Amino acid sequence: MTEIAVTIKTLDEKGVLDDITNLISKNSVNISYAHIFLENNDIGSIYFELENVKDIDGLIKDIKNINSVKSIDIHDSLNDIYGKRVIIFGGGAQVSQVAMGAITEADRHNIRGERISVDTIPLIGEEDIAGAVDALSRLPRIKVLVLAGSLMGGKITEAVKKVKKDKDIIVISLNMPGGVTEVADLIITDPIQAGIMAVMSIADTAKFDIKKLKSKKF
Amino acid sequence: MTEIAVTIKTLDEKGVLDDITNLISKNSVNISYAHIFLENNDIGSIYFELENVKDIDGLIKDIKNINSVKSIDIHDSLNDIYGKRVIIFGGGAQVSQVAMGAITEADRHNIRGERISVDTIPLIGEEDIAGAVDALSRLPRIKVLVLAGSLMGGKITEAVKKVKKDKDIIVISLNMPGGVTEVADLIITDPIQAGIMAVMSIADTAKFDIKKLKSKKF
Numbered sequence: 001m002t003e004i005a006v007t008i009k010t011l012d013e014k015g016v017l018d019d020i021t022n023l024i025s026k027n028s029v030n031i032s033y034a035h036i037f038l039e040n041n042d043i044g045s046i047y048f049e050l051e052n053v054k055d056i057d058g059l060i061k062d063i064k065n066i067n068s069v070k071s072i073d074i075h076d077s078l079n080d081i082y083g084k085r086v087i088i089f090g091g092g093a094q095v096s097q098v099a100m101g102a103i104t105e106a107d108r109h110n111i112r113g114e115r116i117s118v119d120t121i122p123l124i125g126e127e128d129i130a131g132a133v134d135a136l137s138r139l140p141r142i143k144v145l146v147l148a149g150s151l152m153g154g155k156i157t158e159a160v161k162k163v164k165k166d167k168d169i170i171v172i173s174l175n176m177p178g179g180v181t182e183v184a185d186l187i188i189t190d191p192i193q194a195g196i197m198a199v200m201s202i203a204d205t206a207k208f209d210i211k212k213l214k215s216k217k218f
Numbered sequence: 219m220t221e222i223a224v225t226i227k228t229l230d231e232k233g234v235l236d237d238i239t240n241l242i243s244k245n246s247v248n249i250s251y252a253h254i255f256l257e258n259n260d261i262g263s264i265y266f267e268l269e270n271v272k273d274i275d276g277l278i279k280d281i282k283n284i285n286s287v288k289s290i291d292i293h294d295s296l297n298d299i300y301g302k303r304v305i306i307f308g309g310g311a312q313v314s315q316v317a318m319g320a321i322t323e324a325d326r327h328n329i330r331g332e333r334i335s336v337d338t339i340p341l342i343g344e345e346d347i348a349g350a351v352d353a354l355s356r357l358p359r360i361k362v363l364v365l366a367g368s369l370m371g372g373k374i375t376e377a378v379k380k381v382k383k384d385k386d387i388i389v390i391s392l393n394m395p396g397g398v399t400e401v402a403d404l405i406i407t408d409p410i411q412a413g414i415m416a417v418m419s420i421a422d423t424a425k426f427d428i429k430k431l432k433s434k435k436f
Binding site: 007015017018024031032038039045047075076078081082083091093095096100103104106107108111115116117119120121122123131132135137138140166167 | 225233235236239240242243249250251252253254255256257263265293294296299300301309310311313314317318321322324325326328329333334335336337338339340341342349350353355356357358384385
């Protein structure tokens with residue numbers, strides 16, 4: 001089984017995605033990940049990670065033959081390039097401190113050949129943070145979430161429970177009032193340490209297993 | 219014209235994406251953004267942003283009738299939730315300082331109703347950074363890139379030129395040796411300020427127009 005990643009640039013015409021998926025489906029190739037959007041210049045950008053490709057050259061030739069297709073490129077997968085994602089939500093002061101810990105620790109692992117990204121959004125308000133947590137189930141490569149606020153509960157707690165059920169995500173919370181600490185896998189008081197441990201919990205080169213911790217609060 | 223965002227959960231069966239895009243295409247609905255991946259439990263997660271939806275209820279009913287479809291949910295778009303993205307690449311020390319400036323500034327705009335995310339990866343090496351810059355053209359919602367290193371040129375410069383041509387991205391570089399400063403829109407010496415100006419350059423609530431700056435280096 002061969003896995004490849006391709007980007008197909010197309011004219012913005014109705015039915016072009018349909019034509020391409022049709023063709024892929026006919027070749028018994030499986031689309032394991034896709035990402036499709038319109039560029040500013042009205043060029044459609046279609047990124048596919050494909051499994052079970054038996055005849056790469058044949059498939060690429062067939063896709064090129066579709067009228068609206070302008071180009072097709074083969075390249076590394078987004079997972080090879082940006083890797084596992086640490087996500088940090090909360091107030092600006094705390095998010096920036098957790099990010100500092102996480103980026104510094106990710107640097108130490110990426111230098112040894114891993115790929116770990118640190119993605120953040122400073123947000124306030126129960127509804128807005130709950131919405132951002134909930135939408136994580138629609139994003140790829142998310143491995144750990146750090147809740148970096150001073151008071152989080154209610155709908156945020158419910159959203160955390162749901163995303164943990166839907167996806168295999170580790171949740172680290174700062175030590176704070178509110179229900180989220182009850183559903184987090186780990187509670188860390190120092191934001192820098194929270195960022196470091198978030199990265200350690202998912203890094204291949206770290207000797208740290210979050211499941212072996214006897215206490216959950218530090 | 220109605221725009222909606224939907225997530226469709228399906229069984230991991232061949233042809234299901236083909237069935238769904240077929241149906242959408244038949245309804246003359248346009249897919250403006252799609253994001254498709256396999257969840258850990260072998261459930262396919264298909265996220266679509268759709269334009270030109272005339273009969274939402276009818277479309278949803280039709281999609282639900284496809285055998286492999288388990289559920290379909292309507293919700294806010296990823297742009298409404300995570301908004302514009304600031305991207306920071308470079309060495310850990312500098313990326314973390316730029317991130318601190320950017321997250322703190324994004325906090326000040328998000329509090330007033332905007333949505334700005336700050337996404338980072340600490341990376342070293344000409345090839346690897348060039349690859350990460352190049353792959354930006356495959357990611358959505360990227361508005362500004364900050365190059366946070368101490369020496370960047372060669373293939374990185376070429377990748378920056380290419381991504382600026384493909385997408386409408388602002389590029390800010392720290393003040394450093396190497397060719398990237400020649401292709402950047404703005405060169406900032408202080409990493410905290412570089413992060414702040416990256417956010418200001420894309421924020422709706424900031425009175426700052428990068429094009430009006432007489433000097434490019436600060």
